[in-house]
Amino acid sequence: MSSELTATTGAGQALLDELAYWGKDEYLERLAGYPQEVREEVLRLAAAIWPVSYALGYNFLDQVDQGLGCLTLEQLAEWVKATLDVYEQEGLQAATRYLAEVENNFLCRLRGEHGLSLAAATPRLLPYLRGLAGYELALAPGPESWTDGETIFLPPEISLFKQSGANFTAYKLLASFQWGLLRFGTLEGALALRPELAAELARRYGRQSADQEPFPGDFYALFPAPGLAADLFMLLETHRVLSCLQAELPGLMRDSQPVCRRLQNRRPPPVALRGRARLLESWSRWVLTGDAGPGLRPGEKELYHRGLGLLARVGQAGQTDVAGPPAKDSGAGRQNGGVGLSMELTAELYRLLEPLPGDHGGDAVADGAGVVPLLGVLRPAAFQAVRLRRREERRQRFVEALGAFLPPEVAAGSPETSEETSKWFDQSLSAPDSQGLAMLIAGAEEDEVGRESPMEAGPPEYLVIGGREFKLPEEIQALARQIRDDLGQIPQRYLSAAVGLAGGAPIRGPGPAAGQDGQEALVGALVYDEWDYRRQGFRKNWCKLLLKELAPVQSTFVDTTLQRHRGLLLQLKRQFEMMRLQQRYLKRQRDGDEIDFDAVVDALADAKAGVSPGEKLFIRLSRDERNIAAVFLVDMSSSTEGWVSLALKESLTLMCEALEVLGDRYAIYGFSGMRRQRSEFYHVKDLDEQYNEQVRGRIAAINPREYTRMGPPIRHVTKLLAATEARVRLLITLSDGKPEDYDDYKGDYAIEDTRHALIEARAAGVHPFCITIDRQAQDYISHLYGAVSYCFIDDVKKLPLRLPGIYRTLTT
Template sequence: MKSATPLTAAELEDRMDRYLDPVLSSRRTAARPAADLAGFGAAEQGFVLHWGAVIAKDNAELAYQFTAFAPRAMGLMNLESVQSWLLYAMDLYDKKGQLPAIRAFQEVAAFAANQQEKLAGRALEDCAGVLERFVCGLNGRPLKIAAGDRHFTDTEQCLLPPVIGRFADPAANFRLYKAMVVHQWAQNWYGTWRGGVLLEAAATRGLTGAGLELFHALEQVRLDACIARDFPGLQRDMAALRHALDPGGEGRDPDWAAAVAGLADPAVGVADSLNLAARLHGRRPDTCCYRGALDPDAVRACLESRAALERDLFRIALARLVEDQDGRPPGAEQPEALTLPETAARLEAQRHADPDRPTGVRFELLLDGKPVAPPDDVRSVMESILQDHGEIPPEYLVAAGPGLYRRAAADTGRDPDAVWAGTYHEEGAFLYDEWDHERRHHRKGWCVLREHAVPPASLDCYHQTLAKYRGLIKSIRRTFEVLRGEERIARRQPHGEDVDIDALVDAYADCRAGLEQTDRLFTRRHRDERNIAVLFMVDMSGSTKGWINDAERESLILLAEALHTLGDRFAIYGFSGWTRKRCECYPVKRFAEPYDDSAKARICGIAPRDYTRMGAPIRHLTKLLREQDARTRLLITLSDGKPDDYDHQYRGVYGIEDTRAALFEARRDGIHPFCITIDEQGADYLPHMYGPANYAVIADVGKLPLKVSDIYRKLTS
């Protein structure tokens, strides 16, 4: 509201009725919320009316709950905090549905009580990705970071508080998160759960409650010593956190330090912590801000499910190694066999001393007495087995039979086109945020994107294109060969082959003005090595059916031939979609793949699909481009129109704003987006999405193949 005069209760009720009409009745009216809101100023009233109307577009019941509880919220918090409360509730609606969001609106007092901590603290959702990458870089099995009511690990995920606000500085709260993650990672890497020693003690000795807490405090001392040996910088940060948050911890029991000193010995393990816990029974352990808790039951369930899966994966990997060695699949005469016991005599896991590993040993696979190097994915499974068991169990060292092969194929060969329709439609997919311009907020994990293979087609299209554009291809190749060997002129150099006239004029003017004259007055020719990675994002929506699709294929063939000559790294991905649950990308040529007949056949296989939901594919392809080590990274879109989807909400302003936000995120990551479109109306929306100089409209689709290579040359020159 722009007016400075507050509305009356009757005026407020009239405006609320407009957006709440679907959920109002003779018993439920907007009279009470309007009366409550009438006591506030015009700014607060306008805030509630605006957001109520925005929320009503998604769900009228949620709009009513917000409108009803907003006056109470504004009595407890400022408008900025109230907005955080409503966005929190709407995120819950996006992720978990209506009932959790309604509870969030109704529990406004609890939210307000924690708001001070939330404002000063650090939210896990803002740093979970950074923490996952950090822990993956340490070593061992990756840990998924998730929010939980308790702080512990089940060996596959690390559960942390959703918000930490123990420090006034958000950076310090992040360091506390990092210390918590490091401690839980250390439990895996340094053997707290290895070999089932702790799980057996919990089951047979009744290690629970205070006893388990004492053991955990002792194990934390051992793990801290391990971290100090291998990562002294991390341990210094963790010690500083303890000094700040647990000032009485270290000195509460004067005998504690002496009692636990032996746990710093590199030779001790989890069994030593258990034995010391038995001797110190009844002692009160020191506090520790990053220690959290232990949950043996959760770990046991996780280990049991993982052990069966990894045992089968390892046996299948061994069967592949045997097949590579023998030149034929093992056990062909036993089609139903799950394992091949006769292969056990050929396989061995040999120990070698390795002081860099926490167990002091590493294992090498031998087949027929000779070392074999397993692929990276097999090695990761092997490392996970070692992390859980400390060795490769003898029963694992047997190759899988044809029966296990078939079962594994059935488990992993799920049809990607059918998965979306089931209960687990997000299984194996990428989840991406989507920008809601009315909320001015991202919908977290809103879009489900999956990569689908492009069926290869006949190379007839490729050969026909070469024949059709024979003369143009020769011209493009000559142009790009010159570009590859092009010498560039560096201006304003201290030494060079020629005088830089512009620099000389500027220097003369400086001299006449009494300023110091520069010595950078020359030009020098030099050969600039190209370091470019480009990803072509091709519109495969249904609207490209017919000659537009033909023009896209021809353009890509011409461009791929030129880039193959030039030597630039390039990838080609198609995109399409059908609502937020079926965003799709189609790898035509990945960066690591050669431009060979297979890639050419996939280009020929590009065909129209569904709609043009662009935000999620842009975020996905931006992620792929970020992984390329290149000085210049380009994301070039070939499209026939603006963002569109079967979902009517995405059409119009919503889709344009989401695409614009995704492109802004790409530019923030150092990626240069550019759009080539045949939509004659593109000038109406492309400057808003891409910027005034980052698009080209080609009105005649027949000229698309002629123009794309020229545009690329200009972009990269």
């Protein structure tokens, strides 16, 4: 029977041969009965499972008839992909059960009958959410929707609709709503509670705020029925945030109307409720869809419309919040009028409902009526804890970065102890003529045409100390903006601490210094996914990447290299000096080198029209510092032994010497390892680390090690560069051969994983480039990097000459 079977793919034929070798005739007979197209697809999918688990591969062949009975060939591939995900997350038994129940476990979910899981929604939802927030929010499953300002917790599954697209819209609405709580200040309500309101409620009801409870529990405790107060406050805040989202995200709110109607249909009808619960439910329905539904009695309609008037007030406040300046992440300066108004109107709604029957003394809502199920739960204490932790992290990073940037002589005249330093600094601020004066000032605003991107916030900032002016690097400016957004200003103690550390602050690398053996992991193992082209999906958490310190060695290698290539080095330094500054013309300036004729024409037209003419009539030549971050990723596999390793180290030495003249930020890392459990990433130099004797010693210590698993180090460098503020982010890989490891990381599998890692890098704004000396590289390198993103050097001895020229071409 096996002789009658053939497969067009090599992997499928190899599987047929293996089945025949082990005498699995029952599988061969079943496969022979399939049409050619079906048989090839089944063999292709089985071959994708086989390297992962033989047992799971046999289970797939056992269950494939059941799958073919209800799935198309395209759906069959998705079924296998989902099965492998279950196997890697839960093991063989769970994957076997998943295969055996294709209808319930896969097909129903494919049709949306079992809802949409958060895990399935996250790849699309998370980029949307981060783009909305402007910073790195995270998503996590939880029994209730809530957020601490760092992570948004959402239900693990939503099954409002049969269609997964509609369920995704529901996830999008819930996530946007939690972002709205951050954006519009709900979680900072403790700052907005007016003492007058608290005193008025205390006089009316004779109750005191529960100081031991955080907001909003302390606010609810002022009412005789805290549960009712909680429902009313949550209702008002839901309407306020929805009004804000309607103004900020009208498309989302339009698409979410079916979600709101479905949520309303799941609520108890007002006619089945009584008293307070009926009015509360009618208001909740109005907030969701604008339709209260039937059931109100004549005596209740007046109260209902008075309540709508109060809801309309808080909705208008939401529109005002959107029209104002956008709030930054966790900003203490955020306008809290909206949430403060919600607390005032909670008291008014409460008085409206007081005469009606209903027990709301506890936390539960009577008769099943409740607040609109969008807000989730409020946990301001968790939000405040995250904000304080972030504030401290920003303070520490700002002080250390500024201290490392300032020259040592700045701190020479300041006292050494922190108490004396603070005293000295306070005195210097009170004496404008003092030589110790230190303050942050903003430079002249540039025209919008000169901005690199809309994400750049404001003009450059300078630090003035004792009459000396220091232009701050972009990294420190970004930290200063974050602190100012949070606190409204840069606290004096931050600057005084940085001045006291001038020239002596630690430079942060990826971890602590190396141990005695020089090979200690800097941090715990990082875990990265790996792309499996056979199933068109990731192997989740598949590779462990160990960050290691490359211990510097005492060697004459660097000095010998500089002496041998001294002529080339002088030439490189001259060329790089000319690249140091970039020039551009800024239009519409108050002063400059030439007249801006467009601005003059506009000014004359304004003057004739009776409008005050503009005063920015000049063009100024601006010379900007380069804004480039480059990482050199060096192959340290065993195949680089000999001339290759020597040429790599000589090239890096010359590059470092030339780049020190140019001033670009650059880093050097090496990679090697064995198997997926031990992919090793060696620190040579970080982006913000000074080029010194330690770095020279680590370059000299680069030597061949083990294998070339390229996916994990590329993904890690992508992560590092994506978190770096730079106009151009370069990843330059130096390698002598194609990716390969001791396990099954070979051939097409290794090439496709590396290619996918490079695609991920480009998507993150990183530009990859490869310099290879592999004589067979033409067979695969263009598939990995594209037609113009690699360079082949046929003679390794030419590498030190070619590398600086390649870098110059990439960055100009």
